[in-house]
Amino acid sequence: MDFADRLAALATKVTNQAGAIGTEEATKNAFVMPFISTILGYDVFDPLEVVPEFTADVGIKKGEKVDYAIVREGEVQILIECKASSGVPKIEHASQLFRYFSTTNARIAALTNGVVWQFFTDLDAPNRMDPKPFLVLDLLDIDETLIPEVQKLSKESFDLESIISAAEELKYVGALKREIAAQFRQPGDDWIKFFTTKVYDGSFTQKVREQFTVLVTKASRQFLTESVNDRLKTALGAGVGIRPVDDSPAPTSEAVAEADITGDTEIETTLEELEGYTIVKAIACGEVKPQRITHRDAKTYFAVLLDDNNRKPIARLHFNGRQKYLGVLDAEKIETRHPITSLDEIYDHASAIREAVVRYR
Template sequence: MATLSEQISALARKIESTKDGIETEEATKNAFIMPFISNVLGYDVFDPAEVVPEFTADVALKRGEKVDYAIFHDGSIQLLIECKPIGSPLDLRHAGQLFRYFSVTSARIAILTNGQEYQVFTDSELPNRMDEKPFLVFDLLDLDRSLLPEIQKLSKDAFDLDSVINAAQELKYVGGIRRLIADEVKEPSDDWVRYFVSRIYDGKATQRVLDQFRPLVAKALGQYVGAQVNDRLKAALGDDANAENDASVAARQQTKIETEPLVEADTPSPDIVTTDEEIDGFNIVRAIAVAEVPPERVSFRDGKAYFAVLLDDNNRKPVIRLHLNGQNVKFVSTFERGKDAPTRHDIESVVDIYRVSDQIRQTIRSHLT
């Protein structure tokens, strides 16, 4: 039987490959949301004792209003789900049904979704009144794997309402802080830059000074995050990974890659030297890739023209190409569905590879379909 992670990965691949052809809310429900309820959460969508579509309850002044799905567990309503079309922004102004139904049913969990993004709410602030902010937010195409245990708690076999409610307050604030940090790492705000400037710069923090320090703060934060990810990845992979890297470096130094697509040379080339910077770049790519595949499936081949990262050591499954040996210019090339040629992205350091994380993960998912 497939695990929760495997079911989510399979659904994510389906969303990625078919979402452009889905235009309505009803199609979104059938293609993405019902499979999530059935395959990920484990409820029988064809059993009215478990899942009731278009659920109606008597709501004052709103009689006959429906919520898209009501999910029953142990004979009572536990989850309410309101759906929007794929690609639509999730705005609570358009989810009045959830607020109203939350107060007149036994449900303690409400979900707002467009089939790709899920926002999960409870009543942590006032009893029987749905919070205005979700305690759990996740995107199936960019899933934080640390949230899998929280999603698991909503499933039929592992449903644990008390655990969900108890963890909701902490999850809401920790998740909010993490999203703020992510935004600041991508594009530091004036307040964030001013915090660092005030501690390392003796002059006045004018707007000109803030603008000068902004890219430096972004670079420092990116380097720090990259170092933390690499350290965790190395620790997780252990000595086997180090041995694999050493063997790979020795082997790839004998490989010549010069043309498109990747072609292995017939004879070894002693001119190819795999640098520490290329290995750092490879580790960053692999750290990004572990959201989709086990790290051992990601390998590299070094050549004169570029350093290639591959899935399953298959030159027909390129993940990204690193061009790091130029004296003045460094860039990476990503592969996007529907484009014949790779897309170039100029970078200043290997840490900037994190800026193309979405492209890397999407490319890997395309190789898995």
């Protein structure tokens, strides 16, 4: 199993168990120690590699310890401070890391709740830990561009110089991506004013602000949707015909018997069906590897399957009519159709989708 696969496996474990972990000690045992051992590759039972409850000799407030110190060639290289997975790791929780960072040879410090890992170094001032992380790894939403950087921290690939040289760019690019994502979710006043003044020549009054808050939010979401559509068009190429969704009468909500959904030469797949499939796949990936989630289109519905097996239906997308439905199936493969007005509403049925995956895996 390669590095990315190990990371994905741990991410699945975190997704499944995070709700049941309530204490810091449980977080260490369930998430942090497996990360140190299976992802970073250090032996948590070898005190020459991993020192729990680490205490430095000089300049530290009496009784304070750092949860873990990772040692290479007799020198402390990485300090790790843990908090319970039920809480969000904040810089206020890192007082020990700040103090220990200046009294050891460590150039890397990590603050984690087992789910989110924040990595720090000393870009702003030598031998003084920065207040902002240069790398943030969220195991519930892994940014694949960060995987090679995390791998550099592992025992077999440890490359401190490369880590430090890339840290500044990672720090600011990561911060910018998080800020942009936040603005797309809920635009702030500065964001709204910036775009309003680009398209509106009048005074930026309170009434205008209120009007454009709605418009900028709507435009931002449409831009993201259209960007996804463009990528899907590129991926599809000429292999799949794209047709608009028709306005035929809405299908009934009666249970639909399992049908043969093998290929049909008259079937054409819509972009909306593929977007819905992407959402179902994202939900299902909390239980199994992404490559196991597949789809097949039929005349009456678009099926999402496990292992490309029509005996393992995860969900069905009924998007051919005016009213759209998400079909979820119980243990007897009896389908219940839920009317939806937007693709985001698929997330409201995430638990049923996950339950279907668990039944088959």
